[in-house]
Amino acid sequence: MAGRTDVSVRVPSPLRTLTGGKGELSARPGTLRALIEELNGTYPGLKARICEEDGSLRRFVNVFVNEEDIRFLQGLDTPIDAGGRVSILPAVAGG
């Protein structure tokens, strides 16, 4: 992770139709909210797939920052530093 200036973002296969098939994206450090806006700029429609109209995360989307569920952090205001990892996953598996 040393020397990385960006944030790596993992997107699940249902979203890869919007990213030209890419599962690993790159974004600038900052809040998760800002990161989603940035990715939406590059891949239009991405935000609508994971956020409601009021900007909150959709019910069935889980987001992890450095392997931690954002609901245990600051939600969409969670800051992500350079070298950080974001993982977007459907919330519907396990058990």
Added chain:
Amino acid sequence: MSFVLGLRCRSCGHRTALAPVHVCPECFGPLGVEYDYTAMARSVRREDFASGPTSMWRYRALLPIGDETPVVDLGTGFTPLLRADNLAQALGLKHVYIKNDAVNPTYSFKDRVVGVAVSAAMEFGCRTIACASTGNLAASVAAHAAKAGLQSYVFIPADLEPAKVLNTAIYGTNLVAVNGSYDQVNRLCSEICDTFGWAFVNINLRPFYAEGSKTLAYETAEQLGWRAPDHVVSPIAGGSVLTKIAKGFGELRDLGLIPAGRTRVSGAQAAGCAPVSRAFLSGADHVSPVRANTIAKSLAIGNPADGDFALRTIRSSGGAAEMASDEEIIAGVQLLASTEGIFTETAGGVTVACARRLAAAGRIDPGETVVLYITGNGLKTPDVVASVVAPAREIEPTMEAFERTMAGAVA
């Protein structure tokens, strides 16, 4: 899949073709299997079940498995439904039954859901099956993979009970112990599933997997003489079992196989991991995740995928939810063993302990016919009870030694 129409999102209703996928392409919601209940009602009769095998496959017509598919069968299900009068008395109730799934091939109810998932996986041509597990699922997947001749990868938290690790490794699987909680294992497996394309029974095969739990309801009804109990108590881990037990009774009613009526469905969790029970007790609309910390490791899912569905099912059925401390859980294991001669693991202790709380709180009526779902075998979690059981009396092989110890016991 004689009565299966396809997959349908349980949230937005979007329909999609049958495939090993679990996520709705429209809303990311959970996909479920959709059946042609009209055709089913026309052709399914009680007598058909009676002539079927004495296993879960008796109810094959109601499961998402094609007519021609050879099922991967370890002899799962049609487990004993035992009248538990001693336990009933201890709980202040009159009609208590235990559904004893501790006696399945890999010693937990998971054999039901894995039986369906692996049979479906073979229909789809998958060659590697996998799972994220708190222990029981691991053993079941490994055993079914062995029987089916498939490769398997099983992911568990590294601090899982040794008995469960052994019960899994013995079948010859690729066992991966992850340094983290079950929720972390689960998250990692979602990523692995996406990357490697393996058939994860509780991830991309979840719509099929989940249906296997309905057989708990079907068997209960048939064993009670084709009627549903008034009230059931189910443990809640991911929330799927409780939801599917309710669905099973509902289907039997809709198909006219049992009389109309209502079965109250109550949920049991450990206090150290009770996201659903807490939501119920606080009146919340949605389940919030927690960090699990309990001896009931099988139920240690802080982020239950079917949490909201379980919550809704409990409320709409007129049931309730409770939570039990670690001490109560151990006492629950002991109570079931000492009253009914059944040795269950900590998850079963949770169920008994919560049934006790529900009865004491008047949430279970003494006059109701109640079924407690005992989902796993005590030999899976022997360490938790090792310190509370009475030690053996050790004697020399002489009559004097025995008489001395008997005198000591009386005094």
